[in-house]
Amino acid sequence: EYARKPRSEQGLDAAPEWPALRPMIPEMANLRVLDLGCGYGWFARWAIGQGAQSVLGIDISERMLARARELTSGEDIEYRQGDLDALDLPVAGFDLVFSSLAFHYVEDLPGMLRQVHAAMAPGGMLVFSQEHPLRTAPSRQGWETLADGRRIWPLDRYLLDGPRNTEWLEASVVKQHRCMATLLNALIGAGFTLAGLQEWGASDEQIAAQPNLAKERDRPTFLLVKARN
């Protein structure tokens, strides 16, 4: 169950990449926000707390949306069931589009990004995280130790875009691997201007608290992207 994971139970502060992602998000006052893959609505509620005018949260899981609605009070957030591969959005309706760890499930990313671009108002911003392509690329996703003691990430298949089966809490989950060029060219092709990129490695403080996060600097887990429309 995804709900067993701390980030779902405890919200944004349980997401190790949040301290890096938050500074990429613009001032929220009066923004109309779209949250793609909103899950339990942690970001949606945070956005309203930061002064956003409204949030539309979209997720494919009715079960997660039901829980999101339980956790939410007020009228400023609408949760809607939807598939990111089949979005139906109003034109120029949003000032900020946010997405946390959902784009690597999207099959037709260029198509989705064109939809998102059309749904953004002039001056709008897209901020998203996804699994880093270095994480999704390999034929077997796990650290290895070589004979000489080096702990390495066994990279292969990096340029071979396509689905990857990964084990997730005893179930198999399909993620879409896209190399960096495929991803960034899809953004550019949809009309976005790249404004900034982060490849998430743990902060010094995080490594001090959790030493095994040090290997994130050998191979980052998350990619954080900011783009203008």
Place this chain on the structure above:
Amino acid sequence: EYARKPRSEQGLDAAPEWPALRPMIPEMANLRVLDLGCGYGWFARWAIGQGAQSVLGIDISERMLARARELTSGEDIEYRQGDLDALDLPVAGFDLVFSSLAFHYVEDLPGMLRQVHAAMAPGGMLVFSQEHPLRTAPSRQGWETLADGRRIWPLDRYLLDGPRNTEWLEASVVKQHRCMATLLNALIGAGFTLAGLQEWGASDEQIAAQPNLAKERDRPTFLLVKARN
């Protein structure tokens, strides 16, 4: 000796990434071109052959520049000795800035890119290749075979920007490793707009002719970038 390498002896057609890089280069007619790290001048002469108005080629090696001058006739190309870390360029003097496999030697890339940006005329374009960060990252740069038979690239230290010592024709060469985010954020910070990216893997034709190029798709060697000023 670098001159022993086919790409230096035989020019652009001996560079396996050239078929991918060439389509990223704009129409050359009447362009004022700057070639950073011009070596023997293969690109400079090609540019003039394509109708460029002039080329300024800069390289740190007087020996390579002497050979470049021997290979060149006509007045349209100027070769000048210079360090990419200490450029002194005219403002708005160039329509196209090109660089092949030189930026990974530059120590202060943000500083160099600001210089280059100021040297470009409105509507100008920057097109460059460099070693891919996945190539330069590891503590030991060589393919490994795991116990189960997987041939992998032993990735570590990806986020640790800084110098890397690599062996090159029996000499040790220092290259500057920069992760993708560092590189692209330096471009954005200097005022460029990213226009396209390629992570070079061999074409089907190249792999048919040289089967050992197939592993380029597991870990690309070259990064090709196009940006507008």
